[in-house]
Amino acid sequence: MVLSILISCGTSRKMNLNKNILDNPKKEKVHSEKKMSNPIKILSNKEKIQLYITQYSSIAKDEMRAHKIPASITLAQGILESGMGHGRLAKEGNNHFGIKCHEEWKGKQIYHDDDKKGECFRLYKNAAASYRDHSLFLKNRIRYSHLFKIKSSNYKGWAEGLKNAGYATDPNYAEKLISLIERFELTRFDSKMANNNTENYSVSKQMHNFIHIVKKGDTLYSISKQYGVSLDNLVRVNRIKDQIIFLDQELKIPIKN
Template sequence: LPAYFRYIRDNWFNLFIVVLILHLMFQKDITIRFQLHDREAITAAVPAQPSPQQTSAQVLPTSLPIESESNDRKDKRLANTFSNLTFILNSNYAKQKNVPIEIVEEKLNNCLAYVQHYYGEAQIAMREYGIPASITLAQGLLESNAGASRLARESNNHFGIKCRSKCRGCTCRNYTDDDIYDMFRVFTRPLESYREHSVLLTSKRYRHLNKLGRTNYQAWAHGLKRAGYATDKRYAEKLIRIIETLGLDRYDS
């Protein structure tokens, strides 16, 4: 029994993160409309918040709301210093840096909203190409910072897909330097990058991964790293942590 309490004491923050994710997943009223016959029909609707009621704070002298707005801007600037994946990839970071729980919740909620929006397309890729939906979602989250990266926002490229040497009719853009090998694909819609990602993972370089099956996400993660999808030495570890923290493997069935 003492060992049990010691485990809770030493891992309370990790346990809190798990509970928070479960709360956000099951308590938020998020509805998804997905039509299998139309690949474009993937939408996520979050109910609008009720109109705010007037409170005593709204009739106080104007100096108080101004101070509140200043604090809000300060909190927003602090939140913007963190990636959406920061607290998933390092569950102890918030505790170590005393990050307000509201920021942790905001970032986790951004990741969950991304999953809710794109899980349908990931499952289509799984059925048509044999790629685990969990892998597609984890790569999308990691490569695009849950859709918030510049490449995702400006070019609808959620997977860091680069231009091929024989890419006819492709639009490309350079986000780093003048090296042609750093040219990235530009897509008109995010779902186009999802389809291109599926095509990429069935190319000669990655097609051997299909033998791993749809439920072995750990082998897929390590296989992608060995095949050179990314240079990050921790790429496989990060994919696995994202999948297991958010429970993305439930979409593989």
Template sequence: MRKIVFLCLLSVLVFNCGSKKKAASVKTKKERVVRNQNTRSATSSTQPKTNNTAPTTTPNTTSSSSSPTVAYINLYHAVAMEEMKLYGIPASITLAQGILESGSGKGRLSVEANNHFGIKCHDWTGAKIYHDDDRSQECFRKYNDAKYSFRDHSLFLKERKRYYKLFELDPDDYRGWARELRAAGYATDRRYPEKLIDLIERYQLHQYDDQVLGNPASRNRIRTVTSTNVPASVDNFGNTYTVQKGDTLYSISKKHNLTVEQLRKMNGLKNNDLQIGQVLSVK
């Protein structure tokens, strides 16, 4: 009997110990779970939040593209300055004529024939291109490189007697040169001088004359022309308008209270075709 009682008490004791161990084990597991959760929570609160969008490390270098006229000046001002050194023709005049005659390098003759001054064949024995001008399919000179067009322009003025008065003018008198070109018969457009002068003053082309002549006041001011230091399309006096992308004769005429026919007559236009960078008289 005693043995039976002893075994019962021993069984109860063993069962109680096992229950305590299980309870302790469960408690310990719960504590570990809680500690792990607290640890993860603390860790996540100290880490920076991840942004799905990568940070921008490269500055935005996109800028508005330069106008065709600005690009033309930057490309050819050195050539015009070299021609001035050799032949005495103001670089400002050469550049302004090139811009006007070639539509800032976008006209057919300049694109297909590197002819920036509309020089016709005359006694030319080189390559030719045919283009509608005063008459249908006239013969124009074609060059391998635009620089030869600039050289031919210099020779054209220098070697023809009717232009001799040009070389009696001061090389920095671009206004006098512009007017004498018209008087000598270079162009039939009565506003040709004003168009050249407007271009020279709007884009400060006279700075290249100053650089060649070594004028002290402007020796250090020569710089690359940018679209930020020239007006967008209209000169200071409102006398001319530079054709922009999307312009038509109708839209330009409306801006300046003109009819399309008036605009064509003022600029000697035979049709409604326009070139970006083309300078039109609007007064």
């Protein structure tokens, strides 16, 4: 009888203990993980475009200063040709303007289905190299030479000129460029760039040495450790608010040359 009571009491205590564990799960570990991670969300197309502008407007301005191509046109082309920075050529080949290899290209290559299957496109080490090659591509070809007679403030003239010169096969190419420029007020990047001081220009060049694409599980802390840069510098260079990063977001890694 005593043995029966002891067994019964032991079983009861075990059951009560299990019930307490189920009713009161520990939350400290989950709370800690939430503190260490950064929220990641899916971007809308508008947000992707705005993020693209934030990331690459300084490069477009540098190219306008060097080669007299309106930054608004360069940005609009980059947004359109790269699929807002999310197309395969942009993500895997840093090719933001859909420039094919052509005979003179001696650099690396990436193959992609376009007008024909498996066409050869140029592969770049980073986005800045793609932007520079785009400038030279326009500047060094006779069929685009008339564009440089158009005022940099005349973005509509540039858009029509690119279409007429055969930059793209899309019959609505000019209209799409103009729409992007007007919707996102890209002409603000065309004005008075020469006033930027030398320090800002050198920092701009430094910021685009490498681009990291955010993947699942990334945090700002882990990315900063991966590249050996300070967390504060990473946040400042990418103008990140509330330490929120997004899946597939491209982050500038300020690695010194």
